[in-house]
Amino acid sequence: xxxxxxxxxxxxxxxxxxxxxxxxxxxxxxxxxxxxxxxxxxxxxxxxxxxxxxxxxxxxxxxxxxxxxxxxxxxxxxxxxxxxxxxxxxxxxxxxxxxxxxxxxxxxxxxxxxxxxxxxxxxxxxxxxxxxxxxxxxxxxxxxxxxxxxxxxxxxxxxxxxxxxxxxxxxxxxxxxxxxxxxxxxxxxxxxxxxxxxxxxxxxxxxxxxxxxxxxxxxxxxxxxxxxxxxxxxxxxxxxxxxxxxxxxxxxxxxxxxxxxxxxxxxxxxxxxxxxxxxxxxxxxxxxxxxxxxxxxxxxxxxxxxxxxxxxxxxxxxxxxxxxxxxxxxxxxxxxxxxxxxxxxxxxxxxxxxxxxxxxxxxx
Amino acid sequence: xxxxxxxxxxxxxxxxxxxxxxxxxxxxxxxxxxxxxxxxxxxxxxxxxxxxxxxxxxxxxxxxxxxxxxxxxxxxxxxxxxxxxxxxxxxxxxxxxxxxxxxxxxxxxxxxxxxxxxxxxxxxxxxxxxxxxxxxxxxxxxxxxxxxxxxxxxxxxxxxxxxxxxxxxxxxxxxxxxxxxxxxxxxxxxxxxxxxxxxxxxxxxxxxxxxxxxxxxxxxxxxxxxxxxxxxxxxxxxxxxxxxxxxxxxxxxxxxxxxxxxxxxxxxxxxxxxxxxxxxxxxxxxxxxxxxxxxxxxxxxxxxxxxxxxxxxxxxxxxxxxxxxxxxxxxxxxxxxxxxxxxxxxxxxxxxxxxxxxxxxxxx
Numbered sequence: 001x002x003x004x005x006x007x008x009x010x011x012x013x014x015x016x017x018x019x020x021x022x023x024x025x026x027x028x029x030x031x032x033x034x035x036x037x038x039x040x041x042x043x044x045x046x047x048x049x050x051x052x053x054x055x056x057x058x059x060x061x062x063x064x065x066x067x068x069x070x071x072x073x074x075x076x077x078x079x080x081x082x083x084x085x086x087x088x089x090x091x092x093x094x095x096x097x098x099x100x101x102x103x104x105x106x107x108x109x110x111x112x113x114x115x116x117x118x119x120x121x122x123x124x125x126x127x128x129x130x131x132x133x134x135x136x137x138x139x140x141x142x143x144x145x146x147x148x149x150x151x152x153x154x155x156x157x158x159x160x161x162x163x164x165x166x167x168x169x170x171x172x173x174x175x176x177x178x179x180x181x182x183x184x185x186x187x188x189x190x191x192x193x194x195x196x197x198x199x200x201x202x203x204x205x206x207x208x209x210x211x212x213x214x215x216x217x218x219x220x221x222x223x224x225x226x227x228x229x230x231x232x233x234x235x236x237x238x239x240x241x242x243x244x245x246x247x248x249x250x251x252x253x254x255x256x257x258x259x260x261x262x263x264x265x266x267x268x269x270x271x272x273x274x275x276x277x278x279x280x281x282x283x284x285x286x287x288x289x290x291x292x293x294x295x296x297x298x299x300x301x302x303x304x305x306x307x308x309x310x311x312x313x314x315x316x317x318x319x320x321x322x323x324x325x326x327x328x329x330x331x332x333x334x335x336x337x338x339x340x341x342x343x344x345x346x347x348x349x350x351x352x353x354x355x356x357x358x359x360x361x362x363x364x
Numbered sequence: 365x366x367x368x369x370x371x372x373x374x375x376x377x378x379x380x381x382x383x384x385x386x387x388x389x390x391x392x393x394x395x396x397x398x399x400x401x402x403x404x405x406x407x408x409x410x411x412x413x414x415x416x417x418x419x420x421x422x423x424x425x426x427x428x429x430x431x432x433x434x435x436x437x438x439x440x441x442x443x444x445x446x447x448x449x450x451x452x453x454x455x456x457x458x459x460x461x462x463x464x465x466x467x468x469x470x471x472x473x474x475x476x477x478x479x480x481x482x483x484x485x486x487x488x489x490x491x492x493x494x495x496x497x498x499x500x501x502x503x504x505x506x507x508x509x510x511x512x513x514x515x516x517x518x519x520x521x522x523x524x525x526x527x528x529x530x531x532x533x534x535x536x537x538x539x540x541x542x543x544x545x546x547x548x549x550x551x552x553x554x555x556x557x558x559x560x561x562x563x564x565x566x567x568x569x570x571x572x573x574x575x576x577x578x579x580x581x582x583x584x585x586x587x588x589x590x591x592x593x594x595x596x597x598x599x600x601x602x603x604x605x606x607x608x609x610x611x612x613x614x615x616x617x618x619x620x621x622x623x624x625x626x627x628x629x630x631x632x633x634x635x636x637x638x639x640x641x642x643x644x645x646x647x648x649x650x651x652x653x654x655x656x657x658x659x660x661x662x663x664x665x666x667x668x669x670x671x672x673x674x675x676x677x678x679x680x681x682x683x684x685x686x687x688x689x690x691x692x693x694x695x696x697x698x699x700x701x702x703x704x705x706x707x708x709x710x711x712x713x714x715x716x717x718x719x720x721x722x723x724x725x726x727x728x
Contacts, residue, residue, distance in 0.1 A: 010375065010376065011375010012614075040590075040594060041587060041591065068698055091522060092521070095518070095521065101513055101514070101700045103503070103510050103511065103514070104472035104500075105472070106469070107503065108469070109468060132498070134403075136496065136500055139466060143467065149465055223408050226408055324460035324462045324463050331462075334431050334433055334466070335465070335466065336463070336465045336466065337465070338463060338465065
């Protein structure tokens with residue numbers, strides 16, 4: 001099983017340096033490691049130009065830069081192939097993958113899929129993803145969670161729509177196929193998986209700390225700390241486990257940091273790297289593969305008729321609980337999470353909610 | 365006419381601080397200024413909680429934080445309203461804007477539209493947008509350029525498609541309406557504008573330096589400089605004018621920066637801000653409304669049968685010119701730009717290309 005690790009934190013706190021050090025440490029511990037990024041900063045920091053083909057940096061450690069243009073080309077060829085299988089007069093064949101520009105959202109979908117493919121290939125024990133580390137990274141990693149809600153909420157409603165009824169003869173074969181093509185175009189020969197199954201697999205993948213985990217990176221500077229806390233809460237909103245905090249020494253003012261603000265996570269102080277000497281930094285790192293007792297983003301206690309949502313880093317007044325649709329909606333950090341509850345609680349009205357020690361406790 | 369200004373550069377170089385100082389300077393010069401961001405950092409740096417409602421910071425200076433959740437709610441209500449006007453049995457009415465989660469790409473589309481609305485309202489002389497400042501910001505600002513290409517390229521091809529022919533009776537009224545609703549839902553009563561017209565207006569807006577301009581922000585640290593140069597080139601790829609460079613003093617190593625690497629842009633050295641004393645920083649800033657002679661991203665010289673594309677910050681080997689489709693495609697910085705040439709050059713084969721002094725010169 002491949003573990004994907006990523007880093008969340010304010011820009012300029014040393015996320016890329018930390019990602020490199022973690023990758024180097026893991027490869028020395030015997031893991032096959034892929035260190036990957038979209039940003040050219042990773043290659044600049046390594047002093048090695050990176051591209052779509054993984055380049056060996058050290059024994060067992062490979063570096064790669066994702067290019068959305070190249071990923072989109074590959075997806076487009078598969079979509080054209082599918083269209084030609086399902087429609088008598090395919091129309092997309094005269095548009096070339098090499099012409100396609102990138103619209104917002106494409107980067108995230110293409111990269112998430114590329115990470116998933118890399119993990120499924122089992123070529124690596126650990127993939128260290130040096131992403132944008134901000135709300136944009138959470139949007140990307142939240143796709144299975146959010147898309148699964150859109151699917152379950154819109155499916156029933158759209159089935160009753162005139163437009164969709166007219167479209168069904170065209171849509172049924174192709175949507176299933178394109179869905180699995182865009183999310184899994186390795187096995188074109190296999191029968192396409194249902195969207196439900198794909199999204200459920202994606203959610204399971206993202207919320208399993210043995211397959212996907214994040215670390216917070218911060219200096220002791222107050223705004224970097226606030227951003228790390230904010231992103232910690234944001235990670236819970238998409239079901240992503242945050243395993244710990246790395247405090248980097250880049251704060252020129254050397255402010256003191258209150259480590260209790262990240263409790264119960266452990267904070268590891270990292271030393272300054274001097275030039276290309278990575279040893280002291282590598283030695284200061286923990287083994288990121290360790291399984292740590294960190295709070296679950298969500299727990300449902302049917303007997304007590306309670307749902308506990310771990311939402312650290314948010315202030316009580318920034319967390320909103322509503323029940324407009326058939327599910328409960330939690331809004332915090334400009335994110336929304338809809339929670340489908342199991343049968344005894346499903347569809348029940350909320351009778352109370354309180355916010356205590358970073359937990360939102362909802363009673364039914 | 366409202367000018368929108370934004371800042372591009374590596375995280376941690378002081379983009380937010382610079383944005384605040386620019387906004388303060390402009391309001392002291394008598395402008396009505398809106399300082400806006402998605403990130404909570406802006407409010408933290410100001411020591412003032414911001415939300416969707418503009419808050420007065422100083423006379424004539426207002427601060428606002430965009431929330432995609434709130435922007436999406438507003439768009440959703442308009443889409444439902446339109447659906448009920450155009451379909452006999454509307455299906456979306458039972459889904460509430462307050463439930464909707466945010467998928468990748470929504471932030472960018474919603475924020476770009478919010479900026480456009482704010483500019484059109486003429487409430488402000490200048491809007492200072494403290495965005496992500498990275499490739500993601502360029503994706504957002506590139507939407508009119510890229511979407512316009514998708515529209516012109518796919519329109520003809522899809523018109524011939526069986527699926528689209530069946531759909532037309534349903535799609536024609538609603539696509540025009542939704543298009544103008546999502547991009548311009550102020551004037552629901554007006555007849556919907558055609559997508560072509562919207563996109564052409566969007567491109568004109570983004571490429572007019574009196575309405576939209578960016579500044580680069582960098583420390584003297586080599587990787588920050590490389591990122592600023594890279595984003596300078598990336599801005600040209602979407603037709604966005606970069607007016608100058610702000611060098612901030614945040615580099616702990618105090619490396620010397622070669623200002624000629626940004627020629628012909630002028631580099632302004634900014635001092636360190638101490639606490640809440642903004643005066644020296646504000647005084648060091650130029651008047652960002654000045655019209656400066658900066659290179660045009662694209663110029664077509666029909667007599668010489670040449671197209672000149674300004675692509676600073678990229679190395680020759682990272683710029684790719686292809687001609688797969690009916691237009692010429694320029695690939696650089698994980699971005700693609702398709703250029704529709706005017707009649708005498710349109711459809712002509714490229715006879716030569718060279719890269720000189722930051723310009724890609726293409727001959728036909």
